[in-house]
Amino acid sequence: MLTTRDRWRVYKTGCLMFFLAVVMLTVFQSGTLSSEDQLQIERQLRMETPGEEALQKMAFYRHPKSFWNKQQRRVQASTEEPQVMLNRGAKTWDITSSNCSANLNFTSTDWFAGLEANFQQFLLYRHCRYFPMLLNHPEKCSGDVHLLMVIKSVISQHDRREVIRQTWGKERVINGKKIKTLFLLGTSSVEAERANHQKLLEFEDYIYGDILQWDFMDSFFNLTLKETHFLKWFSTYCGNVRYIFKGDDDVFVSVQNILEYLDSSANVRHLFAGDVLFKARPIRKKENKYYIPQALYNKTYYPPYAGGGGFLMDGLIARKLYLVAETLELYPIDDVFLGMCLEVLQVTPIKHNAFKTFGLVKNKTSKLNKEPCFFKSMIVVHKLLPRDLLAMWRLVSSDLVCAQKVESL
Numbered sequence: 001m002l003t004t005r006d007r008w009r010v011y012k013t014g015c016l017m018f019f020l021a022v023v024m025l026t027v028f029q030s031g032t033l034s035s036e037d038q039l040q041i042e043r044q045l046r047m048e049t050p051g052e053e054a055l056q057k058m059a060f061y062r063h064p065k066s067f068w069n070k071q072q073r074r075v076q077a078s079t080e081e082p083q084v085m086l087n088r089g090a091k092t093w094d095i096t097s098s099n100c101s102a103n104l105n106f107t108s109t110d111w112f113a114g115l116e117a118n119f120q121q122f123l124l125y126r127h128c129r130y131f132p133m134l135l136n137h138p139e140k141c142s143g144d145v146h147l148l149m150v151i152k153s154v155i156s157q158h159d160r161r162e163v164i165r166q167t168w169g170k171e172r173v174i175n176g177k178k179i180k181t182l183f184l185l186g187t188s189s190v191e192a193e194r195a196n197h198q199k200l201l202e203f204e205d206y207i208y209g210d211i212l213q214w215d216f217m218d219s220f221f222n223l224t225l226k227e228t229h230f231l232k233w234f235s236t237y238c239g240n241v242r243y244i245f246k247g248d249d250d251v252f253v254s255v256q257n258i259l260e261y262l263d264s265s266a267n268v269r270h271l272f273a274g275d276v277l278f279k280a281r282p283i284r285k286k287e288n289k290y291y292i293p294q295a296l297y298n299k300t301y302y303p304p305y306a307g308g309g310g311f312l313m314d315g316l317i318a319r320k321l322y323l324v325a326e327t328l329e330l331y332p333i334d335d336v337f338l339g340m341c342l343e344v345l346q347v348t349p350i351k352h353n354a355f356k357t358f359g360l361v362k363n364k365t366s367k368l369n370k371e372p373c374f375f376k377s378m379i380v381v382h383k384l385l386p387r388d389l390l391a392m393w394r395l396v397s398s399d400l401v402c403a404q405k406v407e408s409l
């Protein structure tokens with residue numbers, strides 16, 4: 001007969017061994033990646049304008065040095081900028097409770113009753129602005145960081161994080177410029193996954209120390225929370241970070257090109273650059289992932305905004321965005337929400353052709369999507385899953401010779 005203590009010991013040993021086995025599997029799995037993608041963000045669906053302009057303007061192959069400058073659009077010079085007081089108050093994450101109940105103020109109205117369930121849920125909890133942190137790394141911003149790369153991810157996509165750490169997300173110092181990487185996560189949106197995956201995530205963070213996690217559910221409409229939480233986190237801990245690259249975990253990024261672009265933009269005030277859409281219309285087709293009912297947004301156009309797949313901004317603008325974001329109601333599409341904040345700041349985002357967050361070309365079978373010389377000339381390209389990302393990274397990092405032949409494709 002086993003005593004209760006013995007049974008407990010056996011049980012504990014069993015649990016521990018199971019946990020270790022799962023961890024080993026996870027850590028060594030990165031070579032055999034599956035291409036399933038939950039919560040996959042098909043940004044292309046949102047595009048109503050064709051993306052074939054990828055073919056144009058290849059002249060930079062002949063004038064590589066002047067490339068970055070040439071394509072810049074000037075930020076609108078505005079003599080009367082809105083004054084934003086930068087608050088240098090809280091030095092730690094000051095949210096400790098996530099007790100936030102549904103706002104039932106408008107549940108009896110007709111327009112609310114007519115909404116789809118996901119919009120109803122969004123509206124019921126829209127006033128819950130901040131949640132506690134589960135994993136934090138304030139030390140990431142210590143010292144002078146030139147470029148902080150922050151990547152939106154979800155718990156189950158550990159393979160994407162793994163490949164990013166091996167490729168463009170590798171932390172390093174280039175010409176004395178320190179580059180740091182962080183992943184932004186919420187909690188699992190699948191109840192069954194929550195306990196096990198959380199343990200794995202904590203182990204991953206124990207190994208790499210590069211995960212920021214907040215206690216809100218990682219759902220599509222909660223991506224805006226990820227945006228505002230990051231801005232608040234950044235304002236709290238990162239006084240000395242010069243630039244931020246923020247993007248998805250399924251993109252190809254050239255850090256070398258980012259650094260070149262930033263060098264050439266050193267005297268741009270309010271740098272915010274990406275794949276900017278001007279005059280995008282809210283999508284009214286219900287089947288579309290980005291559908292927005294009139295009740296939520298009734299204007300014809302969105303303000304200019306950069307595709308969330310990858311954009312660059314300077315540290316000062318991030319701090320200002322945090323303060324403006326606090327004054328606006330949350331909007332379910334995160335990159336549009338940032339566009340709304342920029343509009344309040346009267347900053348026009350810069351559109352640059354090296355950001356392809358809506359795909360390189362719309363025709364998915366086009367050869368351009370596999371052409372390493374294109375990737376070598378880009379800053380960010382959506383979308384590449386781990387295996388392709390690794391392969392493309394190796395090609396681009398090899399002694400790839402890129403001539404003018406790209407034009408003839």
Ligand SMILES: *[C@@H]1O[C@H](CO)[C@@H](O)[C@H](O)[C@H]1NC(C)=O
Pocket residue numbers: 099100
């Ligand atoms: C959450 O807040 C409500 C009202 O603000 C309060 O009645 C309740 O006790 C709180 N629950 C917890 C677990 O703190």
Ligand SMILES: *[C@@H]1O[C@H](CO)[C@@H](O)[C@H](O)[C@H]1NC(C)=O
Pocket residue numbers: 103105127
């Ligand atoms: C609901 O309405 C009341 C009264 O108008 C207001 O005081 C309260 O802040 C509202 N609740 C939320 C969560 O907005």
Ligand SMILES: *[C@@H]1O[C@H](CO)[C@@H](O)[C@H](O)[C@H]1NC(C)=O
Pocket residue numbers: 118121122125215216217218219220221222
């Ligand atoms: C966002 O996360 C909060 C906290 O986990 C949750 O209560 C809320 O329902 C989520 N909202 C959406 C739209 O998924």
Ligand SMILES: *[C@@H]1O[C@H](CO)[C@@H](O)[C@H](O)[C@H]1NC(C)=O
Pocket residue numbers: 298299
């Ligand atoms: C659009 O929405 C705003 C705020 O929700 C409201 O004040 C305005 O009347 C609406 N306009 C139209 C044309 O419905």
Ligand SMILES: *[C@@H]1O[C@H](CO)[C@@H](O)[C@H](O)[C@H]1NC(C)=O
Pocket residue numbers: 363364365366367
């Ligand atoms: C897409 O590109 C492929 C290869 O370049 C071409 O054969 C095909 O006709 C194109 N499809 C469309 C719809 O343009």
